[in-house]
Amino acid sequence: MINFTLKHFRYFDALARMGHFGRAAEACSISQPALSVQIKELEAMLGSPLVERTARQIRLTTLGEEFLIRARKVLIEVEEMTELARKPDRPLTGRLRMGVIPTVAPYLLPRIIRQLSTRLPDLELRPRESVTHSLLEDLMQSRLDFVIAALPVSEPGLREFALFDEDFVLVRSASDAGKPVPAPTQLPEMKLLLLEEGHCFRDQALSVCDIKSTDPSLLMEGSSLATLVQMVDAGLGLTLIPEMSVPLETRGTTVDIAHFGRDRPKRTIGMVWRKTNPLETQLMELGAIIRRTGQEQKADCKF
Numbered sequence: 155m156i157n158f159t160l161k162h163f164r165y166f167d168a169l170a171r172m173g174h175f176g177r178a179a180e181a182c183s184i185s186q187p188a189l190s191v192q193i194k195e196l197e198a199m200l201g202s203p204l205v206e207r208t209a210r211q212i213r214l215t216t217l218g219e220e221f222l223i224r225a226r227k228v229l230i231e232v233e234e235m236t237e238l239a240r241k242p243d244r245p246l247t248g249r250l251r252m253g254v255i256p257t258v259a260p261y262l263l264p265r266i267i268r269q270l271s272t273r274l275p276d277l278e279l280r281p282r283e284s285v286t287h288s289l290l291e292d293l294m295q296s297r298l299d300f301v302i303a304a305l306p307v308s309e310p311g312l313r314e315f316a317l318f319d320e321d322f323v324l325v326r327s328a329s330d331a332g333k334p335v336p337a338p339t340q341l342p343e344m345k346l347l348l349l350e351e352g353h354c355f356r357d358q359a360l361s362v363c364d365i366k367s368t369d370p371s372l373l374m375e376g377s378s379l380a381t382l383v384q385m386v387d388a389g390l391g392l393t394l395i396p397e398m399s400v401p402l403e404t405r406g407t408t409v410d411i412a413h414f415g416r417d418r419p420k421r422t423i424g425m426v427w428r429k430t431n432p433l434e435t436q437l438m439e440l441g442a443i444i445r446r447t448g449q450e451q452k453a454d455c456k457f
Contacts, residue, residue, distance in 0.1 A: 321420045
């Protein structure tokens with residue numbers, strides 16, 4: 155008789171995600187030999203290997219790929235069954251796993267944590283910062299409960315809840331202060347600095363500037379908004395940043411900050427969660443708190 159356990163499924167899921175026994179064991183907070191024993195036990199029950207083992211990484215076998223799909227479905231269902239224990243007519247309590255994109259987290263997350271610790275003292279918020287595609291993958295696999303990101307994400311299995319709109323502002327050399335603000339479509343001709351690949355704010359900036367392709371010879375890249383602003387301060391070009399980031403990222407610099415004229419480019423920040431999440435009503439109430447927090451943060455950032 156085959157006796158699968160949730161531990162088998164969780165360990166195999168971690169191994170598939172990490173592609174390495176050592177990293178998977180670390181993610182599961184167990185030793186590598188213990189993880190290896192669990193995977194071998196699982197393979198013995200199935201009568202066939204789930205992974206191909208090499209010195210540097212593992213690869214899933216055909217059976218492993220099929221088993222992973224079914225194991226993840228089970229893990230998602232178990233997670234959502236657990237959520238049913240939180241009654242929908244009561245405030246959120248216990249652990250809540252939250253994902254936030256890097257162009258929001260440093261500016262909004264501290265205020266969110268302060269607000270929620272006051273309003274929902276029994277809520278244990280577990281934030282994680284990463285790029286959008288990584289957070290959405292974790293959300294779909296039930297490793298996160300909700301994500302704060304730029305909308306739309308356009309995933310059919312996810313609910314989107316708009317929080318607030320935020321202007322893009324132009325960061326340029328202090329020597330340009332007082333000069334007319336160029337149209338966004340003119341920026342690629344002026345040594346435009348962008349975030350590196352993987353950041354949704356990069357894609358939004360490309361869209362605002364009507365750039366159809368990214369010729370490396372025309373654009374320079376940074377790993378964070380802080381890096382971009384410092385590059386501008388050093389005279390390497392100009393960039394776009396979200397308005398919320400201005401106070402923190404321009405502190406200690408001499409850069410000029412300028413708003414665009416009519417039809418200012420902007421983005422919508424929102425919450426995203428699985429449509430199947432039984433805590434949808436409570437997440438919407440949480441969203442209302444975060445919305446007010448974001449609006450207060452925006453008001454404090456006006457210049």
